[in-house]
Amino acid sequence: MAALTKRFKLAGLLNAVGPFFGLLLVLGLFSLSSEVRPYLFTGGNFKIILIQTVIVAIGALGMTMIIVSGGIDLSVGSVVALTSVLGATLLVKGYSTSVTIVLTLLAGGLIGMVNGLVIASFRMMPFIVTLGMMGVVRGVAKWLAGNQTVNNPPDAPLNNLMARVSPTELFPLPPGVWIAIGLAVVVSLIIRQTIFGRYIFAIGSNEATARLCGVRVPLQKVMIYSLAGLLFGLAGLMQLSRLTQGDPTVAVGLELDIIAAVVIGGASLSGGTGSILGSMIGALIMAVLRNGSNQMGWQNFTQEIIIGIVIVLAVGLDIWRQSRTKD
């Protein structure tokens, strides 16, 4: 009996520590190169890694909720593109910063709501629905932008959300990074401490049982996708600030980066498990991989191969972990 408890404790520890271990491993790997080490562990470089993680991290906040509930959303990249174009267009037309932010977030939330409604009402697979939405939203983005990029007015305050001041120092971090960190805390609390959060896990673990327990599954699903959509809209605003323009061709394939981050962080694609902390670390791991590969001067295809291997390893590790706790 004592041995069983001990094994559970170990597995639990591994679960929590797992993603951290991965991050340390990746950092350690790159620090082996004497060429890169002096540049990797500088404040300026960490600042860059953090900034480059923001968009994927904010997207991963929404995606974690969706994946834990057993769904998936492939339209993230397109939503980021559309909201960046929408934000830029509003700024150019002279709307104030706050109005632009609100409308852009609402647009993301609206698209999420449509996703959720179609998935919940017609009982369609989220993969299919969001796959279709991916094309629709991308097309709307290109139409809205007139098939070109929309440049922000040069003095727009939104340009500073992701701007890098004092590039060689870690601080000050741009507001975008603080917003991402703050939101990670908030969403983590929502998932773990609220009833809504409990419902997410319930629906992900066993949707039928959740329904039988009285959870209004369709309503919850709509709420989950809508909330995630708001977050995707925010990611679009961050992208807008980073490029200082709205770009309908940006973020192609972003959904895969986000899903990879969530999976590396320990979430299971079949739902029921996942954590915000894990997803954030997953996002950081990918950014460190990219940053390190860049600095080592590796070819781009090396990077792609490595990221692919990391994803498979992470999922394999996750499956192994799960099978052990089930003993």
Place this chain on the structure above:
Amino acid sequence: MKSLVRFGLALALIVFAGCGKKSDGKTYTVAVIPKGTTHEFWKSIHAGAVKAQQELAAKGVQLEVIWKGPLREDDRDQQIQVVENFTSRKVSGIVLAPLDSQALVNPVASAVQAGIPVIVMDSGLKSDKYVSFVATDNFKGGQLAGEYMAKLLNGKGNVILLRYAVGSASTEEREKGFLDALSRTSPEIKLISGDQYAGATRETAYQASQNLLNRFGNEVNGVFCVNEPSTIAMTKALRDIGKGGGKVKMIGFDAGSQSVLDMKNGDVQALAVQNPMLMGYLSVTTMLKHLQGEKVENRIDTGVVLVTPENMEQTEIKDLLHPPLDKYLK
């Protein structure tokens, strides 16, 4: 007294001259960031950069060229990431072909602020923080194409302009030059399509070409494409509908080996050819000059030539059409 002063001056001159040319045993690392890495145009620039590196090595200057493009060839955010990561890497200098004249402004400003000089190549940037702009006179290239098109069509007919992408300053200049030349020399030539974009790959360009020819295939007399993949794709699309061989006058840009072959076969009537090897070469050598404290030109024109079947066998033209890539890129 006079001779002493003269001697003193001469000594001072020698010492200072020696200071300037002394090899300080430093290793320079220059990051060269193209828009993409697969088209032959970029490979030629790479070859030019490597050529510069080898020549400098022979002179005893340790300069390392790191060649890295964005993972996806038209992704602005990824090119920004490459610039940022090299800024962190504290390379000695960055040579950049910006995917977008606006999106890369902030990353370049950050790099300069961190003490890393930036040379912009091939395509312009809406900034004044760079050391030098090494590029083709793209407006002139477009003009040469436009004037030749007018000549081929004898001043009248229907013309299609297939653009590349918004924000790509180099190709936008070519498009402007082409339209400028047409409106100046032949107001009777009608532009039946000038608002379609080919996109970054041969595949997207092929689809755009097919769609255009689907609509205008029977009306068009001449087509101008502004870069390598779109030229190759449009030529193929023209052949597909039986309008190759000069039935529709095709003028393109850049000397991709497929395009040169197409010109030999008569499917392409003229190519506006840049000198990408020179661009890569001059970017690196100019960066070194700047790093060693010399003053450099703010705008360096690497030249553009209109190559036609008539002049393509001339020696200088041949070098432009078949740059010795294998010699420098293993």
